[in-house]
Amino acid sequence: MAGGTVFGVVTRYPDHVEQFGPAFWEVKDVGGARRDPVTGAIPMVSCFADNRLAKAHPEWVQMGPGGERATRDQPYFDWDCLCPSRPEVEELALDWIRGALDQSGSESFRLDDVTFAREGYCRCEACEAGRRESGLDFEAYRIGKLTDFVRRSRALVPGTLYFTLFPDPYPGHLELRFGIDVDGLKRWVDVFVVPIYDLAYTTTYWLEVLAQGFRDRLGGHPWYLELYGLGVDEGRLTKAAQVGAAYADGVLVAYEKDGGKLRRVREALRG
Numbered sequence: 001m002a003g004g005t006v007f008g009v010v011t012r013y014p015d016h017v018e019q020f021g022p023a024f025w026e027v028k029d030v031g032g033a034r035r036d037p038v039t040g041a042i043p044m045v046s047c048f049a050d051n052r053l054a055k056a057h058p059e060w061v062q063m064g065p066g067g068e069r070a071t072r073d074q075p076y077f078d079w080d081c082l083c084p085s086r087p088e089v090e091e092l093a094l095d096w097i098r099g100a101l102d103q104s105g106s107e108s109f110r111l112d113d114v115t116f117a118r119e120g121y122c123r124c125e126a127c128e129a130g131r132r133e134s135g136l137d138f139e140a141y142r143i144g145k146l147t148d149f150v151r152r153s154r155a156l157v158p159g160t161l162y163f164t165l166f167p168d169p170y171p172g173h174l175e176l177r178f179g180i181d182v183d184g185l186k187r188w189v190d191v192f193v194v195p196i197y198d199l200a201y202t203t204t205y206w207l208e209v210l211a212q213g214f215r216d217r218l219g220g221h222p223w224y225l226e227l228y229g230l231g232v233d234e235g236r237l238t239k240a241a242q243v244g245a246a247y248a249d250g251v252l253v254a255y256e257k258d259g260g261k262l263r264r265v266r267e268a269l270r271g
């Protein structure tokens with residue numbers, strides 16, 4: 001393993017921020033809960049997933065081709081998805097970014113949940129009107145909307161801009177399913193982060209397939225693999241990190257409490 005492998009964390013513990021870098025800190029999560037930013041950590045904000053706002057403003061929720069709403073009431077959504085075509089939603093997300101940068105003093109930032117809910121979304125009034133005005137087809141409008149949001153976010157972030165990707169490297173999937181034009185976003189995003197979570201990592205062949213897929217898909221653009229750490233056996237987590245580090249430019253471990261375990265995984269990567 002290369003001595004320079006980046007090892008970082010996604011954490012809820014301020015003492016981890018001092019020990020690990022980069023350390024990402026969730027300022028707002030998909031539930032809509034907020035946490036004050038912490039000095040030294042890179043703030044991350046769930047931009048368009050927000051259960052609280054979806055409840056308060058049902059008209060902001062993304063809508064499917066049959067008029068179905070993108071909320072947890074449907075079996076395949078784990079959170080409620082707001083529509084970026086609503087100016088209120090987009091401006092609120094940009095306000096979150098400004099606020100988190102101001103309060104943390106960080107120059108860098110991570111965009112989370114910048115996405116349409118899945119294929120066919122969104123058919124809300126704002127999207128339909130925006131699409132008519134733009135003259136674009138459905139897919140091009142979605143991609144344009146998200147790319148433009150990332151461009152506007154980029155202008156607020158003087159340091160490194162990180163962007164979370166759904167872990168599907170298959171060509172065309174992120175574009176069709178979520179409206180994310182990975183190649184177009186390379187212009188604005190410095191580092192992509194790909195969470196590939198498992199509660200045990202008892203096997204790693206699938207992790208290796210996905211990591212290799214992203215390495216090829218991103219064509220040399222920097223990216224970090226993010227592993228789930230809390231409750232995962234240390235040996236298994238170390239193995240998963242080593243497998244990932246062979247393909248990614250960095251490895252992050254998310255939500256682990258035990259600083260000693262994190263330090264040992266880091267040492268194993270650098271050993």
Ligand SMILES: [Zn+2]
Nearest residue numbers: 083122124127
């Ligand atoms: Zn919409």
